[in-house]
Amino acid sequence: MCSARVRSDDDLTTRARIREAAVDLFGRAGFAATSVRAIATEVGVSPALLLHHFGSKDGLRQACDDHITGWLTDEIERVNVDDTPATVMSLMGRRPEYNTMIRYVRRTIVDGGKFADRVFASLVTDTRRYLAAEVAHGHAPPTDDEEGRALTLVVLSLGTHLLAQYLAPPGTADDDVIFVAGERLALPMLEMLTHGLYSDTLMLDAYREYLARIPHLTSEKGSR
Amino acid sequence: MCSARVRSDDDLTTRARIREAAVDLFGRAGFAATSVRAIATEVGVSPALLLHHFGSKDGLRQACDDHITGWLTDEIERVNVDDTPATVMSLMGRRPEYNTMIRYVRRTIVDGGKFADRVFASLVTDTRRYLAAEVAHGHAPPTDDEEGRALTLVVLSLGTHLLAQYLAPPGTADDDVIFVAGERLALPMLEMLTHGLYSDTLMLDAYREYLARIPHLTSEKGSR
DNA sequence: TCATTGGCTGAACGCACGTTTAGGGTACTG
DNA sequence: CAGTACCCTAAACGTGCGTTCAGCCAATGA
Numbered sequence: 489m490c491s492a493r494v495r496s497d498d499d500l501t502t503r504a505r506i507r508e509a510a511v512d513l514f515g516r517a518g519f520a521a522t523s524v525r526a527i528a529t530e531v532g533v534s535p536a537l538l539l540h541h542f543g544s545k546d547g548l549r550q551a552c553d554d555h556i557t558g559w560l561t562d563e564i565e566r567v568n569v570d571d572t573p574a575t576v577m578s579l580m581g582r583r584p585e586y587n588t589m590i591r592y593v594r595r596t597i598v599d600g601g602k603f604a605d606r607v608f609a610s611l612v613t614d615t616r617r618y619l620a621a622e623v624a625h626g627h628a629p630p631t632d633d634e635e636g637r638a639l640t641l642v643v644l645s646l647g648t649h650l651l652a653q654y655l656a657p658p659g660t661a662d663d664d665v666i667f668v669a670g671e672r673l674a675l676p677m678l679e680m681l682t683h684g685l686y687s688d689t690l691m692l693d694a695y696r697e698y699l700a701r702i703p704h705l706t707s708e709k710g711s712r
Numbered sequence: 713m714c715s716a717r718v719r720s721d722d723d724l725t726t727r728a729r730i731r732e733a734a735v736d737l738f739g740r741a742g743f744a745a746t747s748v749r750a751i752a753t754e755v756g757v758s759p760a761l762l763l764h765h766f767g768s769k770d771g772l773r774q775a776c777d778d779h780i781t782g783w784l785t786d787e788i789e790r791v792n793v794d795d796t797p798a799t800v801m802s803l804m805g806r807r808p809e810y811n812t813m814i815r816y817v818r819r820t821i822v823d824g825g826k827f828a829d830r831v832f833a834s835l836v837t838d839t840r841r842y843l844a845a846e847v848a849h850g851h852a853p854p855t856d857d858e859e860g861r862a863l864t865l866v867v868l869s870l871g872t873h874l875l876a877q878y879l880a881p882p883g884t885a886d887d888d889v890i891f892v893a894g895e896r897l898a899l900p901m902l903e904m905l906t907h908g909l910y911s912d913t914l915m916l917d918a919y920r921e922y923l924a925r926i927p928h929l930t931s932e933k934g935s936r
Numbered sequence: 937t938c939a940t941t942g943g944c945t946g947a948a949c950g951c952a953c954g955t956t957t958a959g960g961g962t963a964c965t966g
Numbered sequence: 967c968a969g970t971a972c973c974c975t976a977a978a979c980g981t982g983c984g985t986t987c988a989g990c991c992a993a994t995g996a
Contacts, residue, residue, distance in 0.1 A: 502943075520745055524984060534945050536986085541943090545984065598822050600877060608878040622910070629911055636900030637909070639879060643897065644864075647871025653824060654832040655863060673867065674919060676860030682916045684908035685861070686846070687853055692906045695898060726973075748954060758975050759954085765973090769954065 503541045506531050511552045515591035519549055519599065553603045556592050560607070563589075564614060587663050594649055608642075615641050648673050727765045730755050735776045739815035743773055743823065777827045780816050784831070787813075788838060811887055818873055832866075839865050872897050 500508065509530045513522045524545050528535040542548040596604045615638040622628040631637050648655065652669035660668050686692070724732065733754045737746045748769055752759040766772040820828045839862040846852040855861050872879065876893035884892050910916070 520742075523982080525982085533943095535984085536946080537944055539985065597875070597878075605878070605882075608875075627912055627914060628909055629907075631900075631903070633900050633903075636897065637904070640868075640897060640900045640904055641909075643868060643871040643875055643879075646875060647867040650874050651821070651832075651867055651870060654821075654829070655867075658829075673860065673864060675923070676855075676857050676864045678916045678919050679855070679857075680861065680864055680905070681909040682913055683853075685852055685865075685905040688851055689906055690851060692902045695902050699899070747952075749952085760956085760976080761974055763955065764975095 502531070502533065502537070506533070506538055506541060507548070507551055507555060510548050511555065511592050512588055514549065514552060515588060515595050518595055524548075552592070553596075556589060556596075557603075557606075559589060560593070560610075564610075584663055587666055590649055590666055597646065598650065608646075611642050611646065612638050644677060648677075726755070726757060726761070730757070730762055730765060731772070731775050731779060734772050735779065735816050736812055738773065738776060739812060739819050742819055748772075776816070777820075780813060780820075781827075781830075783813060784817070784834075788834075808887055811890055814873055814890055821870065822874065832870075835866050835870065836862050868901060872901075 506527065510522075510527050513527055513530065516522075524538055525535050527548075528538050538548065539545075542551055593607060596607055612635070616634060619628065619634060619638055619641070623630050648669060649666060652666045655669035655672050656665045657668070730751065734746075734751050737751055737754065740746075748759050748762055751772075752762050762772065763769075766775055817831060820831055836859070840858060843852065843858060843862055843865070847854050872893060873890060876890045879893035879896050880889045881892070
């Protein structure tokens with residue numbers, strides 16, 4: 489079920505080849521900017537066949553979402569067993585089929601919608617689990633706002649993917665962008681996650697004071 | 713020139729009102745998903761007038777880009793004088809006209825293109841200048857990779873805007889999303905920027921070792 | 937053998953889009 | 967008063983879209 493996702497196109501049913509092409513094109517150009525005709529041409533079939541199999545363009549998107557969901561679940565599960573985020577970040581983007589998935593997820597997040605909400609939520613959940621493990625092993629101190637810390641990490645990693653095209657040098661081959669961007673930021677990010685940026689608590693104190701002075705909510709946030 | 717950007721719609725020429733509506737709609741839904749007819753309806757004029765003034769839909773986009781460029785330059789210049797990133801982050805998103813600008817910039821970055829490259833580059837430049845000042849004042853230690861550190865900060869701040877809809881609680885009013893997301897992350901981010909995440913150098917050392925073992929480039933990166 | 941099923945196509949439909957064209961209305965200018 | 971310049975519109979054009987429909991063709995099963 490897992491290794492079956494890596495194979496030459498010849499092995500696939502036409503239905504599956506259509507879906508693969510759709511995932512690729514949706515991920516690259518977005519759902520709205522990808523026409524049914526473009527996908528059909530890519531696969532070498534008629535536009536009508538596509539609707540015969542999936543009912544409508546939205547049906548095809550649904551099939552892509554489902555496919556990616558399963559894929560993502562498998563991979564995260566497989567990876568959580570024995571890898572660290574650093575190695576995961578390095579490994580991903582190396583293999584072209586990961587590129588396709590990451591591009592699709594990227595598009596999903598950018599375009600929004602229910603599926604995107606679910607994907608984001610699951611990323612946060614996974615990060616919280618990872619952070620809890622780090623705290624348990626004594627590699628990170630506990631915090632009042634575990635969710636906030638997880639959100640910050642998700643912004644860092646997802647943001648790196650979202651902005652990959654700007655982080656990789658101009659002219660980087662399309663399929664290398666995600667990997668190159670990850671490598672570019674890995675060291676300065678780890679540096680910041682290890683030693684922080686500021687050498688004093690000036691900023692932090694200033695913001696805490698700002699929060700204390702303006703009690704804008706039924707806030708229990710500025711506490712500790 | 714600056715305060716002239718805040719005024720009721722009545723004061724504006726029709727040409728300007730069209731541009732304002734276009735900035736708003738392009739920012740919300742994206743260029744491709746916003747039709748000339750939709751903008752015309754919003755302003756209350758005929759679609760033809762729009763093309764009379766701007767030549768084409770692309771001409772209108774260009775006018776929006778130019779408008780936002782000037783606006784952004786003014787604001788950054790005004791802000792750099794005496795504000796800290798924390799207060800800037802807090803202030804922005806408060807006023808609705810900033811919301812419009814941020815949404816437009818967000819779309820620009822997501823959709824890519826030459827204008828996006830320029831915007832991103834100028835964000836990095838500004839962040840580097842800010843970091844240099846912090847180092848000069850002794851609030852932050854120097855680093856081998858100033859650009860990398862700046863990129864990391866840009867990913868953090870821009871990422872927060874890109875992902876704002878997921879960071880704010882579901883159901884947050886459209887115009888509050890950016891501000892609420894900023895407030896949600898401000899404290900955990902400052903915490904991380906001040907104290908870091910990891911309490912040991914395990915991760916950092918592991919990645920440095922990985923870099924040393926795989927000399928993939930004419931690298932002078934794993935140094936220090 | 938014939939009927940049935942399912943993958944697949946070519947042609948067409950209705951629609952929304954960006955754009956063009958011809959011209960109406962109003963206010964300056966000689 | 968005629969002429970001109972400008973803001974603006976109604977109507978239409980061509981294009982590409984998602985989708986529908988009638989039917990071809992090969993394989994299957996009775």
